[in-house]
Structure formats: structure tokens, C-alpha cells
Amino acid sequence: MSKRRLVITAVVVEGRTQGEVARAYGVSQGWVSRLVARYRAEGEAAFEPRSRRPKTSPTALAPDTVDLIVRIRKELTEQGLDAGPETIAWHLQQHHHLRVSRATISRHLTAHGLVVPAPRKRPRSSYTRFQAELPNETWQADFTHHRLADKAGTDIEILTWLDDCSRYALHVTCWERVTGPIVLDTFRQAVAAHGIPASTLTDNGMVFTTRLSGGRNALEHELRRLHITQKNAAPNHPTTCGKVERFQQTMKNWLRAQPDLKHSYTTLGWPTGYVTWAPDETTASWAAPNFPEARFEATDLDRSWTLAPTGPTATGPGHALLAWLVGCGPDEDLGLKRTADATGVAAPADTGLRSRSPDE
Structure with a gap:
């Protein structure tokens, strides 16, 4: 059981004071107060911390570009050609005039389940290039x-x-x-x-x-x-x-x-x-x-x-x-x-x- 759930249960169900609960669990009384207020406003959602994801991401890749990356990946794979981030980046720049980093392409491919995890048998540092x-x-x-x-x-x-x-x-x-x-x-x-x-x-x-x-x-x-x-x-x-x-x-x-x-x-x-x-x-x-x-x-x-x-x-x-x-x-x-x-x-x-x- 999470600490959030324990604190909320102690205050709301057991009727203990917020100061007593704060001392018992080693947290500030202000944090307990905010947590209880959130529980009364949002219900069980208060048991989990809020997402820290920003509400807007001005530099995020456009959804159309993400769809294009996925489509290029599938087309290259069907043709039997290499379809990794480097190749996709080249096609984006040459054919669609879009410059996207290899890391960004790799991240979106992973998010769409297009990368099969392949644990390495030995660390890359053990190889001499x-x-x-x-x-x-x-x-x-x-x-x-x-x-x-x-x-x-x-x-x-x-x-x-x-x-x-x-x-x-x-x-x-x-x-x-x-x-x-x-x-x-x-x-x-x-x-x-x-x-x-x-x-x-x-x-x-x-x-x-x-x-x-x-x-x-x-x-x-x-x-x-x-x-x-x-x-x-x-x-x-x-x-x-x-x-x-x-x-x-x-x-x-x-x-x-x-x-x-x-x-x-x-x-x-x-x-x-x-x-x-x-x-x-x-x-x-x-x-x-x-x-x-x-x-x-x-x-x-x-x-x-x-x-x-x-x-x-x-x-x-x-x-x-x-x-x-x-x-x-x-x-x-x-x-x-x-x-x-x-x-x-x-x-x-x-x-x-x-x-x-x-x-x-």
C-alpha cells in the first residue's frame, strides 16, 4: 500500500488529525493537507502522483511526421531494405525535406512497438572498432x-x-x-x-x-x-x-x-x-x-x-x-x-x- 493511501486513510477513515498523521509518517502537515484536499476533490486518483508531463510541448514532433516515420519504416521493411533510424532520417530529409534526429526517430519507433528488444550478449565497450x-x-x-x-x-x-x-x-x-x-x-x-x-x-x-x-x-x-x-x-x-x-x-x-x-x-x-x-x-x-x-x-x-x-x-x-x-x-x-x-x-x-x- 502506498504512503499516500495510508495517509488519506488515517485522516479520512480513522479520523486522526493532520498534524498527528504528518508526524507519524515523517511528512509535512502542508503535504498532508494538500493530499486530503485532492482526495476530496478527485477521489481515488489522489492515491497516485500527478503526471509531471507538461501540458504543451512546442518542440514536440508533429503527429503527421510521426505517422510518416512509421510509414517509411513499414515500407522499407516490406521492401527488404534497412529501416533503422539512420535510413529513415535520410529518407525524411531527401524526400520530405524534414530533418529529424536519429534519437527522436528511435524513440518514436520504440513507442509504436516497431523495435524488437535484443539484449546484447556482451557490452559494446568490449569490442574494438x-x-x-x-x-x-x-x-x-x-x-x-x-x-x-x-x-x-x-x-x-x-x-x-x-x-x-x-x-x-x-x-x-x-x-x-x-x-x-x-x-x-x-x-x-x-x-x-x-x-x-x-x-x-x-x-x-x-x-x-x-x-x-x-x-x-x-x-x-x-x-x-x-x-x-x-x-x-x-x-x-x-x-x-x-x-x-x-x-x-x-x-x-x-x-x-x-x-x-x-x-x-x-x-x-x-x-x-x-x-x-x-x-x-x-x-x-x-x-x-x-x-x-x-x-x-x-x-x-x-x-x-x-x-x-x-x-x-x-x-x-x-x-x-x-x-x-x-x-x-x-x-x-x-x-x-x-x-x-x-x-x-x-x-x-x-x-x-x-x-x-x-x-x-
Whole structure:
């Protein structure tokens, strides 16, 4: 029973004086007097404290804007696209000329029951964030399974090469099974289109590395020939390659929402416009130049790498790119201000990358 109810009962039912009740319960006589007066005016509502919510909120978001946020969330989800606060904020600004903060959008999504609570298995502070400073400094690669909606439920594998700095999808292909020769071929195609990277980062799949079983596979020989540093995540630490993992999550959500692209791996498509310019939760920002393709291409840096006995070194002025990135606006995944979505870029603090220099 609440103290309010006890005080009111003692005065009204038991007939005790307000001063006596105030001394008995350690409160002021004035508070008891006001409480009893409220009880006589409002009844049992006096048992609970009044709401402290202001009668008016001049800066509150307009109801139409709240409805628009909810509608955008549902539309993006139905299309299989990322529908977090960053993405919704971008759509509000670009298509409706409304600037709403990420925190405000998140608060209204939660209030409408559109956010599923997901307790974290470990605190975010236990992860070490990392990101390449320049395009072509590091490429991440991985492949993921996707089941088609045909009668046989065919399982295919989608191979992705992703630039670590810009999150730009350099090369995305699907296969019945990803093999070592396929990985080597797609890597060469990506190099022909985008230049030679300084390093690669993958997990320990046999198509990427045979370092755990001894020797080198075809990709490792190619990396050594090009003087590219090979980095591999520690076993059982998939978050080290979190950027490409996060991209694959977005990609598979989109594929599941496309009824016309579910039946044949030869016709599986990925929206080029979405990869090159539309935001997701790891690349969204207020400034359009922060989209993956723009961040990868909009620089005066010559993204070629000089082959040297000690490995590749970048040629061309890179300081202008870094200065441009710093001035891009409130993007959260640019190294200085990083995204809240730890799934895309996180690596465990106790995990060091296992790198293999070209000369090893």
C-alpha cells in the first residue's frame, strides 16, 4: 500500500488529525493537507502522483511526421531494405525535406512497438572498432548461403568483395558452390575494375586461406605475387569481418523480399542503385557524398599501389581525402564518428588479426 493511501486513510477513515498523521509518517502537515484536499476533490486518483508531463510541448514532433516515420519504416521493411533510424532520417530529409534526429526517430519507433528488444550478449565497450582510412587499403571478402524458393529449395552461395573504408560492394556474384578458383577469378575481376588493394581481410575458409593446414592456395599465391598483405580473422571470431557480414545481412533481407528473384540463381539480382548510393545502417548520413560509391570514388587519391619488396604503398595525395571525410557531416561510421550498428564494423578487443606478409 502506498504512503499516500495510508495517509488519506488515517485522516479520512480513522479520523486522526493532520498534524498527528504528518508526524507519524515523517511528512509535512502542508503535504498532508494538500493530499486530503485532492482526495476530496478527485477521489481515488489522489492515491497516485500527478503526471509531471507538461501540458504543451512546442518542440514536440508533429503527429503527421510521426505517422510518416512509421510509414517509411513499414515500407522499407516490406521492401527488404534497412529501416533503422539512420535510413529513415535520410529518407525524411531527401524526400520530405524534414530533418529529424536519429534519437527522436528511435524513440518514436520504440513507442509504436516497431523495435524488437535484443539484449546484447556482451557490452559494446568490449569490442574494438576499426576501419581502413583510405579506399583500397583493405578489402573484406566472405560468402553466404541463400536458399531459393524453387521446388527443390536449391541452396546457393553468394560471394562478396567489399571495400573496408567505404563499405562499397566491389564485386557480388552467386554460385552453386564457391570454390578456390572462383574466389581467385572474382578477385582478379575486382582488381581489374577497382585497382589493387593494399591488403585483404577474410575468415579462415579454405577458399581464402590454407594457413591452418599448411601451404598456400591459389588466392594466397596471387596475393603474394601482387605483394598484398593477407589478414585473417582469428578462428571463431566472425565479428572481425563484420562489415561484409553486415552487408550480406542487408542483401539477404532484400533478396527475400523480391518474389521475382527467388527461383533461379542465374537471374538473382542486386539493386545496383542501392549498392552504389542508397543508405543502409552502416553508411547512412546527412550528406549524400557519404554513400559507399561516393566515398570510394570522390577522392583525388590515385588508388593504385606501387609494388615493392616490402609490400604495396599508396601513391598519390591522400591527405585531401582524409580532410574531405572529416568535413562530411555527422556520419557515424567514418572512423571519427562511427555507426551505432556494431554488427557492421566490430572486432573483439581480445582478438588480433592474423596477418601474413607477402614474403612469408
